[in-house]
Amino acid sequence: MEMWIGDLLADASPPEKPKFKSPLVLIHGLWTGSWCWRPWATHFANLGWECWAINFRGRFETERRAALKRLQFQDCVEDLKRVIRSAGFPPVLVAHSLGGVVAQKAAEDEKISALILLSCLPSREIQMATPPLRRNLRLKYAPLIFLRRPFCLEEKDFRRLWLASVPQGRHADILGRMVPESSYLVREFLDRRAEIDPKRIRCPVLVVGGSEDRVVPAASLREVAQSLRADLKEYPDHGHWVMGETGGDVIVRDIHRWLVQKLGEGILLAEFSEQQ
Numbered sequence: 001m002e003m004w005i006g007d008l009l010a011d012a013s014p015p016e017k018p019k020f021k022s023p024l025v026l027i028h029g030l031w032t033g034s035w036c037w038r039p040w041a042t043h044f045a046n047l048g049w050e051c052w053a054i055n056f057r058g059r060f061e062t063e064r065r066a067a068l069k070r071l072q073f074q075d076c077v078e079d080l081k082r083v084i085r086s087a088g089f090p091p092v093l094v095a096h097s098l099g100g101v102v103a104q105k106a107a108e109d110e111k112i113s114a115l116i117l118l119s120c121l122p123s124r125e126i127q128m129a130t131p132p133l134r135r136n137l138r139l140k141y142a143p144l145i146f147l148r149r150p151f152c153l154e155e156k157d158f159r160r161l162w163l164a165s166v167p168q169g170r171h172a173d174i175l176g177r178m179v180p181e182s183s184y185l186v187r188e189f190l191d192r193r194a195e196i197d198p199k200r201i202r203c204p205v206l207v208v209g210g211s212e213d214r215v216v217p218a219a220s221l222r223e224v225a226q227s228l229r230a231d232l233k234e235y236p237d238h239g240h241w242v243m244g245e246t247g248g249d250v251i252v253r254d255i256h257r258w259l260v261q262k263l264g265e266g267i268l269l270a271e272f273s274e275q276q
């Protein structure tokens with residue numbers, strides 16, 4: 001169901017039997033919105049989590065292109081901070097791709113219970129060569145980035161990179177929901193401009209990704225995990241769009257178990273804590 005958090009629109013998935021104090025804040029990446037989380041939000045809600053799948057600006061306004069022309073990385077960080085502060089208990093952030101970098105920046109200043117990073121590219125301080133496929137994207141879309149125009153990736157590029165491990169039968173639905181993206185955010189993604197201070201992130205962190213990710217290679221995920229002193233779960237045969245790939249329910253259960261083990265009774269609502 002729709003839920004407004006300040007001036008941001010979110011999709012809320014309430015659990016039938018609430019078990020946890022923290023809501024899960026689900027944070028999308030480029031060219032997508034809250035809709036990309038629907039399968040996972042359903043799985044998490046069935047496990048007792050309340051889910052807020054947020055939309056960054058440019059996904060819901062009447063004048064979307066105008067919002068996207070102005071939208072910059074720091075705007076997303078500030079919007080996420082306001083979402084975090086609206087929660088009655090420090091939330092768990094679950095973030096995909098560039099959303100993972102936004103989540104890390106917000107976590108530097110805000111109190112959260114845990115941070116889950118899916119297919120998250122390294123930030124600026126991690127010295128790694130840019131993979132050729134991402135470098136090719138930078139060259140191909142440089143004119144649009146220079147002109148600061150919101151744009152979509154061509155379908156063939158999104159299929160080849162983002163959806164490489166998603167069953168073909170699901171491609172049409174995903175591609176039909178793609179939205180133009182802020183050129184500022186695309187540049188942030190391709191150039192890795194954000195700097196993260198791992199010492200300021202004081203919550204448990206889990207890095208999740210696929211061995212077949214063509215956007216953020218497995219070696220990059222390992223560097224992210226090492227930088228943050230995080231736990232790492234790497235899944236064979238999975239790519240960049242882990243939320244829509246076959247076997248996503250297994251990953252959800254793994255994340256759920258990790259959260260319960262890391263956060264213990266402190267995350268449980270009183271009636272469930274008394275049963276332990």
